[in-house]
Amino acid sequence: MESETPQSILIKGGTIVTATDKYEADLLVVGEIIQTIGLNLDVKADRIIDATGKYIFPGGIDTHTHMELPFMGTHSSDDFETGTRAGLYGGTTSIIDFAIQNQGGTLNAIIDEYHEKASKAVGDYAFHLGVTDFNEKTKAEIKDIILNRGISSFKVFMAYKGALMVDDRQIMELMTETGKYGGMVIAHCENGDMIDGLVKEHRAAGLFEPKYHGVCHPELAEAEASGRFIDLAHHTKSPCYIVHMTCEGALNKVKDATKRNQKVNVETCIQYLVLNDELYEKPGFEASKWIFSPPLRKPKDQEALWASMRQGIVHTVGTDHCPFCMDQKKMGEKDFSKIPNGAPMIENRMEVLFSEGVVKGRISLNKFVEVTSTNAAKIFGMFPKKGALAIGSDADLVIFDPNEKHTISVKTHHMNCDYNGFEGWEVTGKTKTVLLRGTIAIDDGKALVGKGFGKFIHRNAH
Numbered sequence: 001m002e003s004e005t006p007q008s009i010l011i012k013g014g015t016i017v018t019a020t021d022k023y024e025a026d027l028l029v030v031g032e033i034i035q036t037i038g039l040n041l042d043v044k045a046d047r048i049i050d051a052t053g054k055y056i057f058p059g060g061i062d063t064h065t066h067m068e069l070p071f072m073g074t075h076s077s078d079d080f081e082t083g084t085r086a087g088l089y090g091g092t093t094s095i096i097d098f099a100i101q102n103q104g105g106t107l108n109a110i111i112d113e114y115h116e117k118a119s120k121a122v123g124d125y126a127f128h129l130g131v132t133d134f135n136e137k138t139k140a141e142i143k144d145i146i147l148n149r150g151i152s153s154f155k156v157f158m159a160y161k162g163a164l165m166v167d168d169r170q171i172m173e174l175m176t177e178t179g180k181y182g183g184m185v186i187a188h189c190e191n192g193d194m195i196d197g198l199v200k201e202h203r204a205a206g207l208f209e210p211k212y213h214g215v216c217h218p219e220l221a222e223a224e225a226s227g228r229f230i231d232l233a234h235h236t237k238s239p240c241y242i243v244h245m246t247c248e249g250a251l252n253k254v255k256d257a258t259k260r261n262q263k264v265n266v267e268t269c270i271q272y273l274v275l276n277d278e279l280y281e282k283p284g285f286e287a288s289k290w291i292f293s294p295p296l297r298k299p300k301d302q303e304a305l306w307a308s309m310r311q312g313i314v315h316t317v318g319t320d321h322c323p324f325c326m327d328q329k330k331m332g333e334k335d336f337s338k339i340p341n342g343a344p345m346i347e348n349r350m351e352v353l354f355s356e357g358v359v360k361g362r363i364s365l366n367k368f369v370e371v372t373s374t375n376a377a378k379i380f381g382m383f384p385k386k387g388a389l390a391i392g393s394d395a396d397l398v399i400f401d402p403n404e405k406h407t408i409s410v411k412t413h414h415m416n417c418d419y420n421g422f423e424g425w426e427v428t429g430k431t432k433t434v435l436l437r438g439t440i441a442i443d444d445g446k447a448l449v450g451k452g453f454g455k456f457i458h459r460n461a462h
């Protein structure tokens with residue numbers, strides 16, 4: 001039987017930008033992969049895209065999303081279909097979502113459940129495995145999950161006491177077990193006991209407004225837990241990754257660890273770089289739009305995050321995309337501790353970082369690619385299939401106009417959420433065309449692939 005000839009696309013005249021290089025070249029995609037990169041390529045192709053004046057980036061990888069997450073009595077409002085489609089519009093071709101164990105349930109059961117949920121994804125996806133109950137039974141599942149099920153990162157929550165939080169003994173044992181097979185433990189670092197106590201105190205004092213969420217999640221709670229997690233990783237000789245780092249105090253713990261030659265992988269999220277806690281002073285219930293954990297911090301923390309990114313201390317910029325519509329947020333109208341934690345972010349990550357980071361001179365173009373894509377692929381066992389513009393890599397790429405200005409709005413975004421945390425922001429730089437595994441997924445404001453196009457990314461151990 002004759003096999004079908006794979007479709008080919010020649011992208012001409014663009015500027016290829018990777019984590020290390022920037023050069024003008026043509027790029028030929030055949031089937032799902034990048035076949036050739038060269039000067040003035042004289043080859044036939046089924047389709048030619050003129051990328052003159054545009055940058056070509058590796059497809060973005062969002063290391064931290066929560067699609068359809070059951071959380072705080074409701075579900076995040078984007079599912080894998082709407083959320084990954086919105087990501088594609090913004091240049092994110094792959095996500096790593098969190099399959100979080102039901103306490104008392106098995107790890108394999110939640111992985112199966114997430115494969116089912118994610119089968120409608122439009123973009124590609126991988127899973128971190130959230131471990132909320134580490135015991136002899138779950139321990140016995142780890143080896144097979146790392147070696148055969150394509151999941152090599154295991155998330156623990158040091159906060160959300162009484163719900164997702166685990167204790168230090170469980171973290172240490174999980175590190176030891178995952179480490180045997182090349183896995184890595186990643187953590188939400190906030191001191192859950194401290195937060196629990198502060199929330200109780202504030203509620204008892206009749207302080208219920210949204211802004212008290214920020215007060216009850218102080219910088220110290222994050223710095224302390226970050227230091228503790230880093231110490232546990234050092235003690236167990238394990239690799240580690242801290243999700244959504246927000247503040248100077250936590251960054252200082254990472255810097256301290258480098259003095260004993262420890263490597264700590266650090267993620268921040270776009271919101272912590274560009275928004276600060278002044279938003280909690282908005283009148284009425286408006287501040288609830290930015291209620292997530294950890295909360296927004298001070299301008300000095302934003303400065304520390306940008307500097308740490310330049311210094312190579314912050315490795316990835318994710319989103320912690322976990323949207324809730326305003327009627328869901330209203331569950332906490334009378335009590336900040338009941339406001340579902342999370343915000344819509346996935347669609348705006350790349351464009352906001354480009355505009356606020358590259359255009360404003362805070363980070364270089366190569367750093368932009370490093371933190372939005374390449375480092376994520378390297379840290380999480382997907383490189384160079386993902387995160388690279390290289391011969392043989394998946395043809396996941398973003399054709400980006402660095403000069404086009406546009407205004408972010410709920411009226412034009414594609415996330416399933418009735419507000420946008422960046423409403424009215426003018427940004428410079430726009431995703432024009434997105435290829436996912438060699439197929440044009442987004443072109444000039446239209447999605448050309450649909451439900452179920454996304455594939456699971458089977459990740460390697462470290």
Ligand code: URP
Nearest residue numbers: 188292293320322341342
């Ligand atoms: O507020 C947040 N971050 N919601 C999602 C769960 C988490 O902590 O990552």
Ligand code: ZN
Nearest residue numbers: 188244293294
């Ligand atoms: Zn978290």
Ligand code: ZN
Nearest residue numbers: 064066320322
């Ligand atoms: Zn999260």
